[in-house]
Amino acid sequence: MTETRDTWNARGVVHVDMDAFFAAVEQLDHPDWRGLPVIVGGSAKGRGVVATASYEARRYGVHSAMPSAQAARRCPDAIWAPARFARYRELSDRVMEILRSFTPRVQQVSIDEAYLDVTPVRSEDPDPADVARAIQGHVDALGLSCSLGVATSKTVAKIASDHEKPHGITVVRPGDEASFLTPMPVTALSGIGQSTASRLRAAGIKTLGQLAALDEHTALDLLGSWGPDVVRKAAGIDDRPVGEGRSVKSVSHEHTFATDIRQWAEVEPALRDLAIKVASRLRRAELAGRTVTVKVRYGDFTTRSASETLPSPTDLEAELVPAALDLVRRVWTPGAGLRLLGFGVSGFSAPAEQLDLFAPTPAEERQRSRALAESIDRVRERFGEDAIGFGHLEHESEEQE
């Protein structure tokens, strides 16, 4: 590096975005797939969608969230891989570990994306751009690829990381924000989708520079209450600290079935599975909730849900599963076809606990039950979701048939 640069004298934020993460993991685990179009997602025969396409597949016009059937038409030679979330999470954890080795101020925003606050505080602290390069080196060593954006705010860092994908590093030094953002299309800004973009286009606004120039009144008119905020972000003004995310209000999981399910024997295990997944996520997030909700969508797309408040907050499947099975009966009668089933928990508060004089006691039983559940989580993380589960009486489901 021969470039001369000024000392980074502002906030330093790095946005790390893994490149085609799920597909990259599959190519890492299947060396003979490297260089070939790989699509991770639901099978083309069902109602699945593409979760991630490798860069080789993207050349054929395949992208995330595209219906699998369409992707199969565009890229007939693609290798299809079912999603292995446990494995992705494992590698995601390793990436996050790398990030945390640079700074404790890491905000993971999804399985393949995170912000770091690397503001140089002391004179010997490295320049944020050098931190980004070092991170990329470590991720490369894992056998994966990431793109990084380095800037003075989260908004600009995120736009920067997307600037040169894959395996790029884009540095927007303090003071360079305007020149970097101005020519960008409005869709570069996170939160501006196709419909907002077309509304802006109708008003003659195509670039972030044009958007940043709007007065507050026009912004409100065009974009509603969040307009002024969008305008500030378009100008690179964003002082949200790293680590501040939306606080979690609910944890839920849903599943769309390839073909509608109708029988209790199908609904019961599916719902049980969802509740177990939600419980597992609650424990990971150290949350316990009191409100449980079951959502069903019928074959004709009508959607219904039922909620109930439990006596005390919980994060255990032993308590969530019976509540879920109870609730689904309120919104669904066996025989009716369901295309989607969802389960969620909200109303979070840390559980109050009656303490005990001795062991073992009911509170310890609960502790044991938690230890068991956490062990199961660990087994599933290592060996996959189906590696371990509770036994069920076979005749229970037969009775319903």
Next chain:
Amino acid sequence: MKVSIARGALLEALSTVSRGLSSRTTLPILSGVHLSASGDTVVFQATDLEVSIKTSAVGKIDTPGQTVVPGKLLTDIIRSLPEAAVTIDTTEAGSAAITCGQSSFKIKTLAAEDYPKFPDVDPADSVTLPTDVFTVVVHQVSRAVSRDETRPILTGILMVVEPGNLKMIATDSYRLCVKEVAIAEVSAEIELVVPGKAMEDVAKLAGNADSLTIGVAENQVVFSFQETTFISRRIEGSFPNYRQLLPKEHTTRAVVDRGEFLDAIKRVSLMAVHNAPLRLSVSVEEHTLNLSATTQDVGEAAEDVPVTPEGEDVEIAFNHGYLLDGVSIAEGDTIAIEVTSPLKPGVLKPAEGDGFTYLLMPVRLG
């Protein structure tokens, strides 16, 4: 068998043995009261195989003999009768004719020969206690007896008699109640765990007697008072070492008027539904104990109670039912609350003296 007994004496005897009636449908014979008549006495027995109760009443015996009559039905009949002599006649096999004044009943009897023999217990040690003391102590500690059968030892009351001293201890693992009284005339030494329910029954039944004798055998305990013998099994196993559970010190002590505190707890507890805990916060400077409760989606309540505090300000939360129990059964017009930390047990005791200790575990707030 044909006997005549005054309705009052008959009802009293039946009420006594009824506490031993079994509701188990697998052994129908145990739903009956065994009657046997000889001399001038009718002996009544009942058992559910956990406890066996025997008592007697004086009557006019025309024909000695024995029978087993459905217990609840017989008691209900006798209770409904006017105060007069009641005749029970079983000369016709398989049924008992009950007559009193103008009323007559005929009820099917059970086979007396199928009835279990009354246990023949030979106590190794025994002690006689004043009934009023026994009753008060049982009433206090029985609140803390566990209803959870998974730890049988905690469903009992530990009774310790030492020379000059009676002690009872019960705990359900959330609270622990220790009551100790001096009884000058006692010199025996016994220590045993008796099912809490049996102790409560004895305390109720022995109410009219001046004293009761407790005989301790290897597996059983025999309570004798007036005409009644009440036998219960003992609970095997070792009772938790309660002494080491009692805190040796405290950082906050607040003395409060028991009546005021009790009323405040009852009011504030109305907003502690779904097992929401009751928060206690002692302000030493303001001489107050603030009680509060909040239930999500329901509401909240708070009240300040004047206290005489010592030590540091503290905040702790308890299950409102457990706290209410403790304050209800504590002795004296003023009680002291002693606390060390929000996660350590709190102690209720009389402001003066230390014969009564109610320890309760806090609720850890989320």
